[in-house]
Each structure stands twice: as structure tokens, then as C-alpha cells.
Amino acid sequence: MSTAAPRRPKPRHADRSSTWDGISVDNANNGLTRERIVAAAVALADKDGLAAVSIRKIASELEASAMALYHYVPSKRDLLNLMLDATYTEFELPPPDVADWRASLHHFAWESRRSLQRHPWVSLLRANDPEYGPQCIRSLEALLTRLSRFGLDIRNAIHLIGALFVFVNGFVALEDIYQGEQPLFSEAVLATGNFPKVARFIQMGAEPPDQAFERALNWMLDGMASDIKHQLRPPKNRIR
Amino acid sequence: MSTAAPRRPKPRHADRSSTWDGISVDNANNGLTRERIVAAAVALADKDGLAAVSIRKIASELEASAMALYHYVPSKRDLLNLMLDATYTEFELPPPDVADWRASLHHFAWESRRSLQRHPWVSLLRANDPEYGPQCIRSLEALLTRLSRFGLDIRNAIHLIGALFVFVNGFVALEDIYQGEQPLFSEAVLATGNFPKVARFIQMGAEPPDQAFERALNWMLDGMASDIKHQLRPPKNRIR
DNA sequence: ACTTACTTTCGTACAGTGTACGAATATGGT
DNA sequence: ACCATATTCGTACACTGTACGAAAGTAAGT
Numbered sequence: 001m002s003t004a005a006p007r008r009p010k011p012r013h014a015d016r017s018s019t020w021d022g023i024s025v026d027n028a029n030n031g032l033t034r035e036r037i038v039a040a041a042v043a044l045a046d047k048d049g050l051a052a053v054s055i056r057k058i059a060s061e062l063e064a065s066a067m068a069l070y071h072y073v074p075s076k077r078d079l080l081n082l083m084l085d086a087t088y089t090e091f092e093l094p095p096p097d098v099a100d101w102r103a104s105l106h107h108f109a110w111e112s113r114r115s116l117q118r119h120p121w122v123s124l125l126r127a128n129d130p131e132y133g134p135q136c137i138r139s140l141e142a143l144l145t146r147l148s149r150f151g152l153d154i155r156n157a158i159h160l161i162g163a164l165f166v167f168v169n170g171f172v173a174l175e176d177i178y179q180g181e182q183p184l185f186s187e188a189v190l191a192t193g194n195f196p197k198v199a200r201f202i203q204m205g206a207e208p209p210d211q212a213f214e215r216a217l218n219w220m221l222d223g224m225a226s227d228i229k230h231q232l233r234p235p236k237n238r239i240r
Numbered sequence: 241m242s243t244a245a246p247r248r249p250k251p252r253h254a255d256r257s258s259t260w261d262g263i264s265v266d267n268a269n270n271g272l273t274r275e276r277i278v279a280a281a282v283a284l285a286d287k288d289g290l291a292a293v294s295i296r297k298i299a300s301e302l303e304a305s306a307m308a309l310y311h312y313v314p315s316k317r318d319l320l321n322l323m324l325d326a327t328y329t330e331f332e333l334p335p336p337d338v339a340d341w342r343a344s345l346h347h348f349a350w351e352s353r354r355s356l357q358r359h360p361w362v363s364l365l366r367a368n369d370p371e372y373g374p375q376c377i378r379s380l381e382a383l384l385t386r387l388s389r390f391g392l393d394i395r396n397a398i399h400l401i402g403a404l405f406v407f408v409n410g411f412v413a414l415e416d417i418y419q420g421e422q423p424l425f426s427e428a429v430l431a432t433g434n435f436p437k438v439a440r441f442i443q444m445g446a447e448p449p450d451q452a453f454e455r456a457l458n459w460m461l462d463g464m465a466s467d468i469k470h471q472l473r474p475p476k477n478r479i480r
Numbered sequence: 481a482c483t484t485a486c487t488t489t490c491g492t493a494c495a496g497t498g499t500a501c502g503a504a505t506a507t508g509g510t
Numbered sequence: 511a512c513c514a515t516a517t518t519c520g521t522a523c524a525c526t527g528t529a530c531g532a533a534a535g536t537a538a539g540t
Contacts, residue, residue: 054496
């Protein structure tokens with residue numbers, strides 16, 4: 001080789017065209033792996049919240065130094081994207097026996113909410129310009145395929161999914177705050193007694209969130225149904 | 241005097257029963273004020289985003305030291321709450337000439353979105369366990385009063401507002417990300433060509449957000465209308 | 481003017497963050 | 511043994527919120 005000077009080896013992630021390449025399977029349980037790092041980060045976020053996720057804490061969880069992680073993950077932002085994508089591996093599509101597009105979307109909304117409740121930090125991540133990865137894209141593609149079987153053209157399907165996605169994300173992002181122990185409204189202000197309706201607002205906030213979610217979701221689905229139903233193509237029961 | 245040792249004076253904010261007390265009017269333009277601090281923080285967040293808001297940067301903007309701010313604001317969390325509440329001062333109620341509850345809520349949703357677009361960091365703040373202050377409470381009380389005039393009982397009004405609030409917040413939180421220059425989906429993954437429907441999803445994301453917002457909002461309002469209309473009391477045109 | 485009480489400002493310090501840089505070590509092929 | 515490469519680590523820098531105590535400014539009483 002002509003260059004006798006020892007080239008500094010490029011870190012592995014620099015060889016990848018993007019964050020999402022080369023998710024190799026390396027099952028050594030002791031060594032560092034991208035998967036192990038992401039899993040530790042997810043576990044940490046589930047336990048102590050997104051703000052508690054730091055490179056140093058993840059590293060100490062894995063009994064490695066902070067900088068060692070940077071050989072498997074180019075930056076914290078990429079790590080967060082990987083965490084986001086990892087949550088989509090447990091995302092379940094509507095089962096094949098659902099009756100129509102409305103039931104599919106109902107299932108999609110609830111499954112999204114369940115996933116977000118398991119990992120509340122995801123709704124925060126989504127508001128911090130993430131880049132969605134292959135697992136998410138796969139799920140989305142599959143859902144769009146399901147819906148198109150029920151006679152929805154892609155344009156409509158996309159609009160429906162988008163609206164529901166935004167709604168569910170907004171709901172879950174705020175729901176655990178409403179449910180938290182911190183008072184949502186300044187109690188000093190409410191104590192003046194000048195705001196009786198808001199006071200009742202707060203009492204009703206104690207409604208089970210599942211119930212509020214189902215009601216609002218049905219409002220949305222009802223509105224969609226009455227708007228869309230004229231434009232449905234006949235479902236693809238034919239040979240294809 | 242028995243205690244010759246000079247007592248350390250308690251800082252002013254310690255004398256207040258909460259963050260929201262004693263928003264006094266001190267119009268000296270050079271001296272520090274809670275209002276000036278909050279205004280500087282809001283301006284900074286508007287310009288460079290919520291992540292760029294730091295005590296030291298605000299202080300340097302006001303040509304003061306970092307610690308000087310802590311005499312007017314107990315902590316950064318309280319400062320963020322004050323910023324949040326400040327945005328409600330520009331929030332406009334539905335004008336008195338709107339026809340019915342649906343139009344009122346339509347106006348409310350659009351006004352919320354306009355406000356959130358002026359201050360995109362608010363949707364982030366809302367997901368970080370804030371405490372809503374007097375301006376917000378005032379607005380909410382007034383809106384509830386407006387709605388009750390159209391024959392909505394408070395229980396229903398609260399459910400409607402809650403659902404719309406969550407939807408609008410979710411929409412705006414994600415809309416500026418969709419609109420950003422960063423690719424939302426990994427282009428490396430899409431380049432495989434395995435996900436044609438998602439590819440179309442992205443193209444359609446270029447739809448003007450106002451249009452998507454109005455459509456989804458109407459879905460929600462339509463669903464609400466068909467659900468609620470049976471339970472309307474006659475509007476209060478009587479003496480009161 | 482001088483003292484005293486109090487308010488407001490500031491400097492320093494500490495623990496934490498992401499990560500750039502270069503040195504140290506481990507690993508595997510010849 | 512040698513050496514190219516892969517992996518790990520220690521140190522350092524700029525930044526964060528804020529605890530603590532000293533300093534400076536201000537107003538009232540004598």
C-alpha cells in the first residue's frame with residue numbers, strides 16, 4: 001500500500017449512507033451494539049422520561065464510556081430517531097378481519113394511542129423534527145394498502161390518516177399532563193372564585209381518558225364517514 | 241435591636257404566594273421587570289426556538305447578569321409558564337356576531353392555530369407539564385360563557401373544547417415539521433422504491449396546511465354537530 | 481451627614497449536557 | 511512478530527440551570 005501512514009479508521013457509521021443502513025445482527029450479549037444502545041435508551045426514556053436520556057447515562061448503563069457509543073450512533077439526534085423507529089416494531093396493523101375502512105382507522109387510532117402510552121416520550125420526539133425510519137415507513141405503507149382495499153383512493157386515505165395521526169398525537173401528548181399530579185391551572189388564580197366554569201372544567205378532566213378519547217375519535221370518524229362515503233370505489237373483492 | 245446581624249432580605253418572589261401574583265406595573269424602561277424579562281424571552285423563542293431560550297441569553301439581551309433575573313422569576317420553569325400565559329393576551333374570542341356554537345368553535349380553532357403559528361414553541365411548552373395562568377383561564381372562562389349562550393351545557397362545551405384543543409395543538413406541533421426543510425422520512429429507505437404509497441403520502445404533504453387544517457377541523461365539527469344536536473337547550477334569548 | 485434596613489445586582493462555583501480530538505487498546509490476518 | 515484496522519477511552523470545550531454569598535444601590539430615620 002502506498003500510504004504507509006496509518007489512516008485513522010473511519011468510524012463505522014461514517015461508512016453508512018445514512019442512519020438506517022446496516023442494522024446488522026450481532027448477538028454478542030456483552031459487546032456494544034447499535035441495537036443494545038437503542039434498547040438501553042428506550043428503557044431509560046420509559047423509566048425516567050425523555051429529558052433523562054443522556055449519552056453518559058446510557059453508556060454507564062451499558063458499562064461503557066460515553067464516547068464509545070459514538071462508534072455505533074453518529075449523534076444523539078440519530079439515536080433519538082432510532083429510538084422512535086424502534087417503537088414501530090411493536091406496532092400492530094389492523095387485523096385482516098376488520099370490516100371496513102372505518103374500523104381499520106378506529107383500530108389504527110387505538111393502536112397508536114396504546115403505543116404512545118407505552119412510550120410517552122414519543123409524542124415529544126415527534127414534535128422535535130425527527131426523521132422517520134424504515135419500521136415506520138413499512139407500517140404506513142401496509143396501512144395504506146389495507147385501506148385501499150376498502151375502496152379508498154390513496155389521496156383520501158392519506159388525508160384521513162394524517163388527521164387521525166395528528167389528533168392521536170395531540171391527545172396523548174396532553175393526556176398524561178392532565179393526568180399528572182401537578183395542578184394544570186394555577187390554583188391561586190382559581191381560588192379567586194371568578195372562574196366557576198373553568199373550575200368545573202377541571203373536575204371533568206378527571207373523566208377516564210379512554211372515554212374522552214373514544215368520544216373524540218368517533219366525532220372525527222363520523223365526520224370523515226359522512227364526507228367520504230360518496231366517493232368510495234367498490235371494494236376490491238375481485239380477482240385483482 | 242436584639243439581632244444586630246443584618247437579616248438577609250428575602251427575594252421579592254419569595255413574598256409572592258405563587259408565580260402569578262404581583263404582576264405590578266413598573267414602566268421604567270431601563271430597569272429590570274418581570275414583564276421585560278418575559279417579553280425578551282418570548283422574543284427570543286420566536287426568533288430562535290424554545291431550545292435557544294436560556295437564562296444567560298435573556299440576561300445578555302437585557303444587559304443584566306444572569307442571576308439578576310432570579311429576583312423577578314423564581315425559576316426557569318416559572319418563566320416558561322409566564323411566557324405561555326403571555327401568549328394568551330393576544331388571543332381573541334369569537335366575535336359576538338357569530339351565529340351558533342359551531343361557528344364559535346370554528347373561530348376558536350382557527351384563532352388557536354394562528355396564535356400557535358405566531359409562537360410555535362407554545363405547542364412544545366404545552367407538552368412539558370406547564371401551569372396555565374390567569375390570561376389563559378380568563379379566555380377559557382369567557383369562551384365557555386359564550387358557548388353556554390348557544391344552549392350548550394357546560395359538560396358538552398368542555399368536551400368539545402377539549403377535543404378541539406388537543407387536535408389543534410397536535411396539528412400545529414407537527415405541521416411546521418412537515419413544512420420544514422428536513423426530509424421527514426428517511427430518503428435512503430424511500431429510495432428502495434418499495435414504498436410507493438408512502439412516496440405519494442409525502443408528495444401530498446405539500447398540500448397547503450391551511451387546507452388540510454380546515455378539512456380536518458370540519459370533520460371534527462361535523463361529527464360533533466350530529467352527536468350534539470339532540471341535546472341542545474333553546475338558546476338564551478330570554479331575559480336571563 | 482451618617483447610620484441602618486432593605487432591594488437589587490453580580491461573580492463564582494458546581495453538576496450536568498453533547499461531542500471534537502487524539503491517544504490507548506483490542507482484534508484479526510499475514 | 512508485525513501491522514492494519516476496529517473499538518474504546520480520557521480529556522477538554524462550550525453551554526445549561528441555579529445555589530450561595532458578597533457587593534452595590536436606595537430610602538428612611540436620626
